[in-house]
């Protein structure tokens with residue numbers, strides 16, 4: 056593989072003077088060659104500096120990394136999460152066929168199907184009013200308490216699917232900051248609210264603390280009947296029982312579903328309650344369609360593989376260490392945060408599967424905001440800053456608001472304008488002409504020309520889909536999951552563990568006594584100084 060890495064770096068050195076715009080001038084079919092489609096979803100990566108030679112070398116890299124066999128191993132249920140000795144089988148949760156998926160010699164599909172049906176009948180009963188509150192009324196609100204993968208997926212998807220939301224209102228509490236649960240419960244009636252406690256481990260301190268607060272809130276109104284307003288989602292059924300949650304409202308899943316890959320199963324319960332069985336199943340179908348595509352399409356036409364290869368090109372070959380997720384879709388407002396966890400928790404690693412240091416930079420910094428809002432906030436840096444940030448645009452051909460199609464036209468025009476501006480920039484000559492047209496005095500022309508010039512040649516990709524339906528949402532999420540996997544395979548890292556979150560959790564538990572008055576002189580001066588400041592009883596002004 057090191058030969059291909061060198062070839063890619065050398066190729067970049069030789070071609071970096073050729074701008075993306077020039078690549079379009081040289082090849083009339085560039086868009087066709089450097090784009091791919093699957094089930095209505097288009098990935099355009101023609102506005103990058105990749106050319107045939109570069110793309111071929113990247114495909115070779117994926118082949119040499121054994122990506123094809125690693126994809127098979129993942130879908131087959133091999134224990135590819137080697138540091139935890141587990142499979143990574145989120146794909147089984149959305150599988151649309153009866154093929155057995157074996158884990159430790161057992162087909163896991165029957166249990167997945169059974170749990171999905173239990174979720175559907177509970178959600179259905181809640182939506183129809185057949186499952187009643189302790190006073191016999193209909194539930195109006197659902198509060199999901201969870202964090203990380205037990206929060207971000209459901210929040211993101213519920214918001215994305217707002218046009219399909221015809222079930223009870225859904226609210227999400229994640230932060231241990233008491234403000235979160237206080238503000239979320241304010242205005243809700245415990246008499247008509249269901250609380251879902253979602254935690255894979257059922258030990259996460261934030262979720263357990265918020266759950267205790269929510270249970271007290273229910274008990275204050277419902278007394279001993281509070282458990283009728285509780286449901287749980289977890290792999291730890293012993294712990295949900297200890298909390299007194301009746302087993303018929305506990306939805307279990309196996310430890311081979313990673314937290315950040317878990318919205319397809321029980322963690323997706325709030326989505327199912329919000330949008331109903333058919334829409335939830337359509338989201339699963341969209342993901343399953345992407346799974347089939349990932350397994351069967353050749354790498355040159357395989358969206359997740361191509362997206363991963365473009366990622367490798369930008370981070371390892373061009374040296375860009377961040378990627379911006381820019382959905383031109385307000386309902387995807389939480390997608391950047393969702394992908395931030397998916398990508399950074401999966402690929403923020405610096406040792407290989409074998410435990411040796413990785414030789415290249417791994418997962419980039421992922422961030423973003425919806426357009427057009429971002430345009431009026433941070434795009435200045437994207438266009439004229441000193442960092443090059445590969446931008447990832449998402450845009451639908453049509454919105455859900457037929458009567459506001461003129462607004463959607465404006466949204467599309469803005470999205471395309473941004474990728475065009477990033478690529479073309481504005482030359483010094485054009486900037487000078489503009490300055491002159493604005494009546495800038497001759498003596499100021501040089502200075503203003505510099506300010507009005509855009510370097511351009513900044514890469515972006517665009518994902519375009521017909522409409523943000525449940526199916527399209529499923530496709531998009533699965534596309535990004537498999538992109539993360541593709542990159543992880545090429546870097547030789549484990550994308551399915553997250554040891555890096557442990558230390559802070561341990562230290563927080565150790566610091567709590569200090570915050571509550573104990574002393575420990577072994578701590579560093581900064582920590583002790585901050586403890587003193589944060590525990591001083593000076594009244595707020």
Ligand code: F6P
Nearest residue numbers: 203204205254255256259314556
């Ligand atoms: O702290 C990180 C993490 O373990 C994530 O991987 C996970 O999604 C989140 O915490 C929540 O974990 P749980 O679902 O077990 O409460």
